[in-house]
Amino acid sequence: MTAPAQAPTGQNQALRGRRTPLVVFAVIAVIAFGVSAALCYGAGIGGWVLTIVIGLILYLAGVFVAVNRVEGRRAARNRIWSTLIQLAFVLALLPLVSVIWTLISKGTERFDLNFFTTSLNNTGARDPDGGAVHAIIGTLQQVALAAFLTIPLGVLAAIYIVEYGRGRLALTIRFFVDVMTGIPSIVAGLFILSFWVLIVSPWYNNGQPAFSGFAAALALSVLMLPTIVRSTEEMLRLVPAPLREGAYALGVPKWKTILKVVIPTALPGIVTGIMLAIARAAGETAPVLLVAGGTAAVNINPFNNNQSSLSLFVFQQASDASRFSPARAWTAALTLVALVLILTIAAKLIAGRNRIRR
Template sequence: MTATTLPAPGQSPKLHTKKLPSVAFLGVAVVALGLSAAICYGTGIGGWVLTLVVGLVLYLVGIFVAVNAVEGRRSARNRTWSALIHSAFVLAILPLASVVWTLVSNGLDRLDGDFFLTSMNNIGARDPNGGAYHAIIGTLEQVGIAALITIPLGVLGAIYIVEYGRGRFTFVIRFFVDVMTGIPSIVAGLFVLAFWVLIVSPWFNDGAPVFSGFAAALALSVLMLPTIVRSTEEMLRLVPAPLREGSYALGVPKWKTIMKIVIPTALPGIVTGIMLSIARAAGETAPVLLVAGGSAAINFNPFSAQQGSLSLFVFQQAGDASRFAPARAWTAALTLVALVLILTIAAKLLARRNRIPR
């Protein structure tokens, strides 16, 4: 509610607006939460989760009524929607915070040197030792090989679609990329198993199929490729056309314009898409189980013999009957998340250094 006072002679007019004090919002929140607890626990219809939900609804209603009485309907709608947006943000953050807290609280038990420097080879059910060194090596090699294969193919494919592709052929490529985006990981693993392990690998191993980390990397490449292509394509389309036109007007060739102008401009978004694909690949279990075997011994050679990974290690330890296995599983999960976080931060810093200054 807005009121304008008449100015005195020789004075300029002033606009005075009533405003609800900040302490009133805290009071409304306390009353809403108390009323919600009385309703939920008094009637026995739910616990603390339902209490928070009902309290949020009552808080929004109370904010609208209180602000409408003091500041007017327009300000009440604005305050209510702002509170709703902030509440949605908090609700979206809560699951992430819960996951992080669960990983950290449960993963610290085995966060020691033995976990990172030993493998599970010759570790029995009653042995509290054993670590994920072999799984860490396998994850780094498999994801690294998959990234070396997929990143150039995905980025170059997106460049072709955006900068050079025309007609039905480009539509077909984009269609199949969209289809590949929804392929389950088990299907990618079966494809590599049928093609590489059972058909190609016997040529190099006296007719016997070979499970290897490289086969797992091929399966991860199938999963990473559509994500990189689609994310890179969208980032390249966001590059303003005047940047390209200005470069062409100066006589710069198209390939150099792409390399020096387009890609550096879209690089932060491209890196984000690449890191999303790497995070997905690092967390896949089914392809590694199908084509790499998941050995408990240390294997530095990704082209020969079975190899494990962190995601597969978590899966195996979570289903192990040993009372020491859950702690290993939680620490391996924390290690996997920390590894992806470190790679993401490093990639973001590298992209920031190489982008075009504004």
Template sequence: MTTISPPVSAPGRSTDLRGRSLPALAVLGIAVAALAVAAAVVYGTGIGGAVLVIALGLVLHLIGTYAASSAVEGRRKARNRVWTTLVYSAFVLAALPLVSVVWTLLSKGLDRFDGNFFQTSMNNIGPRDPNGGAYHAIVGTLEQVGIATLITVPIGLLCAIYLVEYGRGRFAFAIRFFVDVMTGIPSIVAGLFILAFWVLIVSPHLTGTGRPGFSGFGAALALSVLMLPLVVRSSEEMLRLVPAPLREGAYALGVPKWKTILRIVLPTALPGIVTGVMLAIARAAGETAPVLLVAGASAAINLNPFENNQASLSVFVYQQAGEASKYSPARAWTAALTLVGLVLILTIAAKLLSRRNRLSR
């Protein structure tokens, strides 16, 4: 009977399939030591502050981690640890400005986050009056952005569908070219265009007064000019990501092209389209220059977007930040927090609605 003996391992070679690993406490200790050495060097020589300490500590941490990991785990895992640390560091570096903005808004914007701020306007409010709110500006922002969205989304979505499903030749190339050009135009140019076209030419003839027609609707038109290229480009990219076999399967079943677009392509691309629309809304809600040009500024409540001046939250922040009153900065910060909160609420609601519609299908 023949017996098979187990293979004999080479001298000095471990038979354990799992290699040695650098303990987590060792990595933490290297990080603490790197920060300590960096602090000693920076503050000892007086060449910088906390930012330089963190930057130098990161470099020392990478060097120490690579050396320790090479000795324990090998060069391959050492390089992996170094690149992993760089990726996490880049994420933290990118998140720091966002966290700083959110913290600043919350710390300074909650001072006037009360009922008076959301229920009153700045009408008859003097520089020594601590009251006064942004009710008129909130109403103006909601109406202007809402009208701009109603104008822009159908036009932008239909334009994107044409470019993806039907557009060929020079005409489609010209549309893409002008959309790309419109993406980079300054907001003040959009405001000047609506001022010259709508406020100074069209509105005087419509009203019959012969006077320039400053209104919230004019601001909505200017915002729609800024939103349109964003909606078109984002929708176009999302429609292009829809797999071709979905279209081909519908065509093979005899489904018309318009119904394939309506029932298959658009629902598949809906989450991405909603994201692009919300980015356009966020940009429009924060614009100040075009609203100042075509809607002016008003301290009173104006619920009619088609007549007279109408304020917005961005204009309100701009005005309050420049007022010579000790109560104005608090109003400006609270208005900025309100604007961010409105955009956040709209984004969450749109995401939930698109997700629900997608699941229901």
């Protein structure tokens, strides 16, 4: 049996079509931005921003002309749209890179042992020391309590909507969840303030309203619940129906199918939604300010007395007149982002490990 004859090299190149050399794009970029810089700075009509904008327009026009002559009009349009998509990606990435760079460059000034082992208690305006251990403890406790209250409730509500809910009741629940998604954080804080702090807390505090970290956790739960419900609902709907039908065909009860098949399949997406809710809760300031009050001392009891958080600490230090406060605020912001990043990575690793075991 003989091998099929290969086409000549020239024929292969004809089938592949001609390609514009990469050096052409480099030359076009140099010429475009050179002309733009000469036009903007020579005529004095703008700075570097206008130079980049005009340079990109000239570059796209030059690329279209060059590719159109070599590869054809269709390839030229494809090259222009590919360049625009890549440019949009770069523009979307720039704010994220800028935020990360700003946090790291300004937040490392007070990133020391004193910041993580001391509080602001008895710290004066001229004292360069003072840390945020009280705010870190408050954030961890409040977010943990809010997650403990919200995650089971949100996941079970999503399971009911997807697996059991039918008719108007399910539509009504979904509608109110969508409405809650857009509630401002200060409204959630006002709700807990009027209900828990002013009505419930006087029952166990000798008739006096009491601020507490637990009240802040309740307010954060109101903000976390719709995010968890909606994200979990969407992930459960993505589970293929044949997986459920196969389990039912084997005689597996519905509750066991949900527990052993549906939830493990959707677990990575569910974890992502939960972490988004936790990240939002950890960065909220208004609810904590309204119902926890804030404090400069360490309070490890979230059910009694005022408590602070990292977001509230950042807000207070950013508005403080002391020249040492901005450095504390930036370090606290970096710490908050680092905590959320660590929790997200840990949750992803746990979800991935469970998925491998299945």
